Amino acid sequence: MEDDREKIFGAIRKGLREQSRIVAQRNPRSPLLSPMSADFDSKFSRFSSELARVGGETFVSNDLKPLLDSVLNRTHAESNIFVYDEIKEISPTGISSLAESRRVAYSSDLSVGYDKREVAVFDSVIAPCVACIAETGTIVFHTEARLPAALCTRLFVVAPAKSLVATLDEIFQEKFSSFQGSNLFFITGPSRTADIEKELVTGVHGPKEVLVLFYRA
Amino acid sequence: MGLQSRNFKELYKKQIRKPTLRTNLSKATLQAVDSRSQSFESIDFDFLQNQAKAIKEETISSLNEYLSQYQDAAEHNRCKVFFAQSAEKARAYVLDVARSHNVHTIVKSKSMVTEELDLVPFLENYGIEAIETDLGEYIVQLAGEKPSHITTPAIHKSRKEIAELFHDKLGSALNPDPPFLTAEARRVLRNKFLSAEMGISGANFLIAETGDAVIVENEGNARLSTSAVKVHVIVTGIEKIIPKFNDLRIFMRVLGRSSTGQKMTSYVSLIRGPRSAFEKDGPEEVHVVLVDNGRSSLLGTQHQEVLHCIRCGACLNVCPVYRNIGGHAYGSVYPGPIGSLVTPLYFGKDNAPDLPFASSLCGNCTEVCPVGIRIHHHLLSLRRDVVRLKKSRLQDFVFRSYRKAMLRPGRYELIGRLGGVLGRAGLLKAVTKGWTRDRELPDFPVKSFRSIYKTGKKS
Ligand code: SF4
Numbered sequence: 001m002e003d004d005r006e007k008i009f010g011a012i013r014k015g016l017r018e019q020s021r022i023v024a025q026r027n028p029r030s031p032l033l034s035p036m037s038a039d040f041d042s043k044f045s046r047f048s049s050e051l052a053r054v055g056g057e058t059f060v061s062n063d064l065k066p067l068l069d070s071v072l073n074r075t076h077a078e079s080n081i082f083v084y085d086e087i088k089e090i091s092p093t094g095i096s097s098l099a100e101s102r103r104v105a106y107s108s109d110l111s112v113g114y115d116k117r118e119v120a121v122f123d124s125v126i127a128p129c130v131a132c133i134a135e136t137g138t139i140v141f142h143t144e145a146r147l148p149a150a151l152c153t154r155l156f157v158v159a160p161a162k163s164l165v166a167t168l169d170e171i172f173q174e175k176f177s178s179f180q181g182s183n184l185f186f187i188t189g190p191s192r193t194a195d196i197e198k199e200l201v202t203g204v205h206g207p208k209e210v211l212v213l214f215y216r217a
Numbered sequence: 218m219g220l221q222s223r224n225f226k227e228l229y230k231k232q233i234r235k236p237t238l239r240t241n242l243s244k245a246t247l248q249a250v251d252s253r254s255q256s257f258e259s260i261d262f263d264f265l266q267n268q269a270k271a272i273k274e275e276t277i278s279s280l281n282e283y284l285s286q287y288q289d290a291a292e293h294n295r296c297k298v299f300f301a302q303s304a305e306k307a308r309a310y311v312l313d314v315a316r317s318h319n320v321h322t323i324v325k326s327k328s329m330v331t332e333e334l335d336l337v338p339f340l341e342n343y344g345i346e347a348i349e350t351d352l353g354e355y356i357v358q359l360a361g362e363k364p365s366h367i368t369t370p371a372i373h374k375s376r377k378e379i380a381e382l383f384h385d386k387l388g389s390a391l392n393p394d395p396p397f398l399t400a401e402a403r404r405v406l407r408n409k410f411l412s413a414e415m416g417i418s419g420a421n422f423l424i425a426e427t428g429d430a431v432i433v434e435n436e437g438n439a440r441l442s443t444s445a446v447k448v449h450v451i452v453t454g455i456e457k458i459i460p461k462f463n464d465l466r467i468f469m470r471v472l473g474r475s476s477t478g479q480k481m482t483s484y485v486s487l488i489r490g491p492r493s494a495f496e497k498d499g500p501e502e503v504h505v506v507l508v509d510n511g512r513s514s515l516l517g518t519q520h521q522e523v524l525h526c527i528r529c530g531a532c533l534n535v536c537p538v539y540r541n542i543g544g545h546a547y548g549s550v551y552p553g554p555i556g557s558l559v560t561p562l563y564f565g566k567d568n569a570p571d572l573p574f575a576s577s578l579c580g581n582c583t584e585v586c587p588v589g590i591r592i593h594h595h596l597l598s599l600r601r602d603v604v605r606l607k608k609s610r611l612q613d614f615v616f617r618s619y620r621k622a623m624l625r626p627g628r629y630e631l632i633g634r635l636g637g638v639l640g641r642a643g644l645l646k647a648v649t650k651g652w653t654r655d656r657e658l659p660d661f662p663v664k665s666f667r668s669i670y671k672t673g674k675k676s
Contacts, residue, residue, distance in 0.1 A: 001313055004302035005288075008455065008509045011302075012281045015516025022278040024271035026463075031261040031268075031470060050480065110497045116445050117411055136481035145497045146444045150437060151410075169466050177427055177462035181493045182503075184429075186485035191437035194477070195353035195369060196395040197241070197376050198248045204352055204399055205406065206437025206484070 043134040050137030054189030056210040067213035082122035155207040221548030222569035229546035252478025270589035273525035290428025294490035326439035327351040328419025332550040350438035365544025367530035416442035449500040456524040471587035475529035511563035532582035554582035573599035
């Protein structure tokens with residue numbers, strides 16, 4: 001089907017014919033009223049409080065143990081847990097011990113263009129992330145499979161401590177703009193709605209629980 | 218359902234009589250206003266508003282170049298970009314895509330532009346099931362209604378009404394508890410996500426520099442509608458462009474706060490294109506339909522800045538008129554102060570002659586607008602345009618005569634006396650019936666101020 005590009009561009013040209021180009025004076029200063037420190041502890045405390053405000057939880061550790069304990073506490077023998085391969089690489093023994101008491105599958109088990117019903121069975125997902133933002137308690141994902149983390153009820157995220165940035169200004173930069181692949185995805189706490197009389201309800205379509213472990217390798 | 222804004226006067230009267238509407242609306246809007254204020258406490262709103270306005274001004278003043286840059290980048294990312302001047306063209310293209318993939322079920326996330334195009338009923342006429350997956354949108358779709366708010370579509374409905382609706386349509390237990398109702402929707406819609414072949418979404422922003430579509434939401438339904446499908450179609454307006462990736466540092470900070478009082482919405486998806494070689498899921502095709510449908514007609518006019526709107530809905534929540542009459546009264550998918558501008562400007566002033574008057578001109582809307590649109594100024598100037606359009610010979614005669622009378626003291630006095638006589642005889646009441654239905658006509662004194670003044674001076 002022929003599109004209307006030329007017609008639309010013609011109408012725009014006509015409308016703007018007497019106007020000159022305006023160039024915005026972009027001011028790089030931070031709009032935050034109290035500046036944020038760059039040290040990990042300050043960023044961690046801000047991230048934790050922001051994520052807690054929207055119902056998420058945060059840990060920091062030198063290994064995955066607190067996260068795996070949480071997984072065990074919140075799931076049962078019948079639970080299906082999806083683990084991204086990057087997590088298995090961080091702690092092969094931790095994940096193997098989890099697999100002894102839970103049904104665990106890995107991202108490498110998925111074929112390209114897999115049937116989406118295959119991943120709808122996973123109630124819990126352990127996923128890596130590429131960055132976390134202290135200012136808003138946001139987690140940034142860039143994974144080979146998007147669906148498991150979007151469909152599950154519990155999302156456990158492993159974040160390298162050095163991936164924690166202070167503000168959104170650090171994310172919306174050249175480094176992140178050149179990501180490869182089809183999408184970059186941000187989550188700030190559980191899936192939620194206030195569509196019914198403005199009462200907050202979590203777990204609408206996506207995860208009801210979101211936990212982040214900062215991993216100091 | 219089409220545009221009903223011509224019937225504004227009948228619609229608002231009908232809405233205002235609904236017993237629960239105003240209670241539902243004021244509860245929800247006041248809460249939204251409160252959360253918005255709190256969310257801006259730790260951040261410099263004026264700075265963000267100035268920056269957002271400047272970036273939007275830059276974009277719109279060079280819209281051709283930025284659209285072109287966006288198209289190149291998006292096509293480089295393997296998206297298919299389609300420009301549609303009219304609603305018909307946009308609908309036909311989406312149908313074409315659906316048919317070429319033999320699509321039976323479409324999952325749709327919230328998008329005002331698709332509402333504007335009446336896309337869902339159109340697709341359903343062709344036997345394609347198109348399901349709204351945002352909870353509020355799903356509720357209004359089940360009820361056979363239209364959204365009544367830009368960001369909270371079912372704001373007019375109480376939990377009790379929703380429970381009755383779910384009971385009737387889904388066979389759910391009659392339970393008005395929001396977590397129960399939400400779980401019911403999740404259960405039904407999960408199956409739709411798993412069976413749908415195609416997803417339709419809007420886009421809050423399109424980045425010219427990188428070709429990304431930015432989709433902001435809270436529920437995760439847009440994430441699923443754009444991930445759990447073979448084909449993803451983005452339908453959005455040509456004005457949604459922003460120049461740079463870095464501009465998101467401004468827009469991400471104002472959108473969530475202005476719309477739902479959150480520092481950041483739960484989900485933000487930056488969609489760059491279809492599934493790439495290293496990815497195992499995601500759509501195989503991404504189409505972007507860029508809709509004009511009246512937008513370009515604002516360029517070069519005094520209303521050009523209305524195109525800056527990022528559809529946050531903040532102006533609706535603070536509007537005393539919206540709070541009383543609700544979204545359905547406007548007879549347009551775009552309600553509230555911004556709807557009173559967009560509707561006549563996009564779809565013709567003749568089609569919405571009363572909407573610019575649906576405002577107290579208090580300026581609350583202008584104050585909260587994150588992109589600094591001077592909403593109430595535009596409403597005022599649109600009123601002037603509409604009055605000029607509607608001008609009748611009689612009205613013209615009356616105003617010309619009035620002007621002449623006001624310029625000559627003798628004539629002014631004569632009219633004053635005549636008015637007094639007619640007023641006392643009750644004749645003016647008959648002539649001004651329409652005007653005095655909701656207002657009191659003052660009593661006409663036996664002696665005018667002039668004659669009292671003259672008498673006083675003599676004595
Ligand atoms: S006019 Fe301003 S406040 Fe109203 S919806 Fe648009 S951006 Fe938001």
